[in-house]
Amino acid sequence: MEIIRVRDLDIGYGxxxxxxxxxxxxxxGRITVVIGESGSGKTSLMKTLIGLMPPxxxxxxxxxxxxxxxxxxxxxxxxxxxxxxxxxxxLLNSLTLYENVALPIRIHHREWPKAKESxxxxxxxxxxxxxxxxxxxxxxxxxxxxxRAALARAMILEPDLIFCDEPSSGLDPITSAGLDELxxxxxxxxxxxxxxxxHELRSIARIADRILVIRDGAIHYDGEYSDxxxxxxxxxxxxxxxxxxxxx
Amino acid sequence: xxxxxxLKRFFTLLTDxxxxxxxxxxxxxxxxxxxxxxxxxxxxYRSFPIICLITFLIxxxxxLTSVAQLKMFGADLYLADLIGIAMITELVPLMTGxxxxxxxxxxxxxxxxxxKVMDEIDALTTMGIVPEKFLMVPRLIAITLVVPLLIALADxxxxxxxxxxxxxxxxxxxxxxIREVTAVVTLHDFFTGMxxxxxxxxxxxxxxxxxxxxxERGAEEVGKSTxxxxxxxxxxxxxxxxxxxxxxx
Numbered sequence: 001m002e003i004i005r006v007r008d009l010d011i012g013y014g015x016x017x018x019x020x021x022x023x024x025x026x027x028x029g030r031i032t033v034v035i036g037e038s039g040s041g042k043t044s045l046m047k048t049l050i051g052l053m054p055p056x057x058x059x060x061x062x063x064x065x066x067x068x069x070x071x072x073x074x075x076x077x078x079x080x081x082x083x084x085x086x087x088x089x090x091l092l093n094s095l096t097l098y099e100n101v102a103l104p105i106r107i108h109h110r111e112w113p114k115a116k117e118s119x120x121x122x123x124x125x126x127x128x129x130x131x132x133x134x135x136x137x138x139x140x141x142x143x144x145x146x147x148r149a150a151l152a153r154a155m156i157l158e159p160d161l162i163f164c165d166e167p168s169s170g171l172d173p174i175t176s177a178g179l180d181e182l183x184x185x186x187x188x189x190x191x192x193x194x195x196x197x198x199h200e201l202r203s204i205a206r207i208a209d210r211i212l213v214i215r216d217g218a219i220h221y222d223g224e225y226s227d228x229x230x231x232x233x234x235x236x237x238x239x240x241x242x243x244x245x246x247x248x
Numbered sequence: 249x250x251x252x253x254x255l256k257r258f259f260t261l262l263t264d265x266x267x268x269x270x271x272x273x274x275x276x277x278x279x280x281x282x283x284x285x286x287x288x289x290x291x292x293y294r295s296f297p298i299i300c301l302i303t304f305l306i307x308x309x310x311x312l313t314s315v316a317q318l319k320m321f322g323a324d325l326y327l328a329d330l331i332g333i334a335m336i337t338e339l340v341p342l343m344t345g346x347x348x349x350x351x352x353x354x355x356x357x358x359x360x361x362x363x364k365v366m367d368e369i370d371a372l373t374t375m376g377i378v379p380e381k382f383l384m385v386p387r388l389i390a391i392t393l394v395v396p397l398l399i400a401l402a403d404x405x406x407x408x409x410x411x412x413x414x415x416x417x418x419x420x421x422x423x424x425x426i427r428e429v430t431a432v433v434t435l436h437d438f439f440t441g442m443x444x445x446x447x448x449x450x451x452x453x454x455x456x457x458x459x460x461x462x463x464e465r466g467a468e469e470v471g472k473s474t475x476x477x478x479x480x481x482x483x484x485x486x487x488x489x490x491x492x493x494x495x496x497x
Contacts (some may be wrong), residue, residue, distance in 0.1 A: 050374050051373075051374065052370055052373060052374065076376055079373070079374055079375065079376035080376055082374065083374075084370075084371065084374045086367040086370065086371055087367070088366045088367050090366060090367040090368045090370065090371035091368075092363070092368055093362075093368075094286075094359075103280070103375065103377075104375050104376070104377075106280060106281060107277075107278065107280070107375070107376070107377050107382075108376060110276075110277065110281070153375075
């Protein structure tokens, strides 16, 4: 079942079109990985999907509802249904870990009793393995802990899907693998839908259910990750040869 | 960027700030609970020692230089009039504005620009939070509450400096100095100074927010934006002060 459907989407800045005529869907309860070389337009695509950059043309439908990028109300509906894990974590440095995770509740559900807020925040922190650090500030945390905290914040209001921008960026391989395991666990045990933008081949191999490869301003490959090795496309094969080189 | 585009951005942010403040005062939503108190602490409590010190030193300097001149004409008594009018209507609002531009304006720009560079502003947006409301409304409300208190305090400290010089240089009793000041300075003068300072405060927050929100990407731009914010605020304050002088006198 698809949660997002994109039709003839053109993405760019001003008169410069970065990605043209995109058509794809994002399936519920799965991890879709968007991969592409630096400057291929991965970040622009993600910015459009999360409502930060209006497309130049085409349309995006979220859970059956067309998103109007010029309407605050429509964008508001989009924001209520998504969570975003940013490359820099983007936690607010003036707030503690607990306050960061509780922020969406305090803004959108001020009427909730403190006990309800506290229970939900602690559950979410427990789910990402950060129950002990709730009074710490983001600058007191390691990169991996910040990513986990940002993931807890993204999930706190139980959005339909979570976008992750380069989740492994700046993390050592062990911490990065730990984060991959967390995404897999959340997908498996809680049915969370993820869209992950990355170029970490090891991470892709571990988490991807489905792959979107962006190249030359278009979708070059859209299919199951498990089908990738059987592709006779030289570019796709080149990506996998790089992976093989890394593994050795 | 062309100047007309910069002006458009500045006035868009200014009108957004005013609109969102009105909206917040009606509905009390979109701002983190406790944030206004945090801003009051940062802007008020942490600013008043330096503002008191500066206004005291300015009061002292103006009094000492004036005493020498007034003595030559036998017009010693007018020291109280001069200090009262000059400090309350002009020097205290202007110097407080400049001090706040350096302290609060720089801090607002640095904080918001860093948040922008670190994707925190985008994160707020995708959490369904309006960053201009979330960040600017508490600061605008805090400066509105803090400026009258700071000005009243700074007026008092400036007058005390005049009293000290009058006592030590002229042997004038404090009671005579105070009586003369209260006879010359009207409530209109007091509120004129207060009103000017209030406008300066709002200008600082708007200029600082503008320089923070519209930073070009890149951490190295944060320092540059912060400097530009202080320069812009001070230039606007002095320009506005000049306009006030034309309109009021």
